[in-house]
Amino acid sequence: MSDKSKDIIDQLVGVVPGSALDAVRNGRPTARDNAQKSFEALFAPVDAGTVLLEERFAIAYFVAALHKDEAISSFYREQLGHHDRNGLIGAISAEIRRGETVGPYGHYPAGPLSAEDKPGLEYQPDPANREVLGRLGAVLAHAHFLVFRPRDASPDKLQKLLNAGWSTTDIVTLSQLVAFLAFQIRVVIGLRALAEVQQNASVGYATTPISPVAAA
Amino acid sequence: MTDKAITYDLADRPVVFTQEQIGWAPWLKPLEESELTDRHWEGLTEASRAKSPYFMLLARDPDILGARTRTDKDIFYNPDAGLPRAERELSAAATSRSNGCIFCASVHARFASTYSKRGDDVQRLLDNGVEVDLGDRWNTLVDASVALTETPSAFGTEQIADLKEAGLDDLAIADLIQSAAFFNWANRLMLSLGEPTPAVA
Numbered sequence: 001m002s003d004k005s006k007d008i009i010d011q012l013v014g015v016v017p018g019s020a021l022d023a024v025r026n027g028r029p030t031a032r033d034n035a036q037k038s039f040e041a042l043f044a045p046v047d048a049g050t051v052l053l054e055e056r057f058a059i060a061y062f063v064a065a066l067h068k069d070e071a072i073s074s075f076y077r078e079q080l081g082h083h084d085r086n087g088l089i090g091a092i093s094a095e096i097r098r099g100e101t102v103g104p105y106g107h108y109p110a111g112p113l114s115a116e117d118k119p120g121l122e123y124q125p126d127p128a129n130r131e132v133l134g135r136l137g138a139v140l141a142h143a144h145f146l147v148f149r150p151r152d153a154s155p156d157k158l159q160k161l162l163n164a165g166w167s168t169t170d171i172v173t174l175s176q177l178v179a180f181l182a183f184q185i186r187v188v189i190g191l192r193a194l195a196e197v198q199q200n201a202s203v204g205y206a207t208t209p210i211s212p213v214a215a216a
Numbered sequence: 217m218t219d220k221a222i223t224y225d226l227a228d229r230p231v232v233f234t235q236e237q238i239g240w241a242p243w244l245k246p247l248e249e250s251e252l253t254d255r256h257w258e259g260l261t262e263a264s265r266a267k268s269p270y271f272m273l274l275a276r277d278p279d280i281l282g283a284r285t286r287t288d289k290d291i292f293y294n295p296d297a298g299l300p301r302a303e304r305e306l307s308a309a310a311t312s313r314s315n316g317c318i319f320c321a322s323v324h325a326r327f328a329s330t331y332s333k334r335g336d337d338v339q340r341l342l343d344n345g346v347e348v349d350l351g352d353r354w355n356t357l358v359d360a361s362v363a364l365t366e367t368p369s370a371f372g373t374e375q376i377a378d379l380k381e382a383g384l385d386d387l388a389i390a391d392l393i394q395s396a397a398f399f400n401w402a403n404r405l406m407l408s409l410g411e412p413t414p415a416v417a
Contacts, residue, residue: 035283041280158408183401191390
């Protein structure tokens, strides 16, 4: 079992041990434990292979910030700070501003669903950042597509990553990383809202005088 | 050596949301069974998954696959209280409908139909989209799943209040959150790493 004190979702939500939300999370103990193991497999892997930790955190900062949740995006920016050797933070921050939009949008395969097609930003990194981003540029474009318009999928998008020098196995890792963040960020946002309602309810109990008979 | 993405020239590819048993074909090369080490088998978690091109592709990074699969199973299969299985599947189907994953929606719409016995309502969700009227409780579950699926997320205390109003306790609300959140993970892999293929007649 993972060390509970290091649970990133707990940390980002602010789960207090012994709280109502702690009990709720314990209702799905295997999911709780493996959400953390997923984070560790991606960001503290036994073997990082050919996807550097610095690259993993640069993508995570980009993806988290596009979701516009300050706590989560600060967390990944700080992690990138611990690994950044190439001055990526400034370039990624600029790319985040360039990539901000609202999803999901995109196109369906041609047919009856084409009536639901919703065009939107087809982000590409700023050519001025080409040098500092290197092979990460292709990943940022792919990550942006995964975050906002996954229904625009095509084999051509994978070919672009292959052409940029990423291997098939690298692409599996990168895809998992972005897709996992789409999950983790939503669990944090959802549970944080639940915690807020729980806390307001308990404050209500504490301050509202209730007779013992009525409370029973 | 640079690998090549795999392309298909399917005449009758699925272009609508359906509850039929459609298939899925990868755009990148899955591992072969002969390439699997113990670590790969551990990541697959079930030997039968070695027959699935989707899992054999994800097995290229076995540690994240294993952790992902265990997360998935507890969110959807853990029978201990919380949201009924039918409604966890409804959330998965609504999330998939919202993101536009025809394959994911087909699988989880079938499960939602099986467990709820409301196959016609599930089909209306697929046909008409997430705005369809499915009755108060299901509307609330679908709306909350869709709000959480937006990027940036539109989910907050208002959705929690609606879910409580619909009769969900805190564990059921957490199940709804985790079901929708998990399909934001699954949809992005299924959509981007391959494509749906026609049902076998």
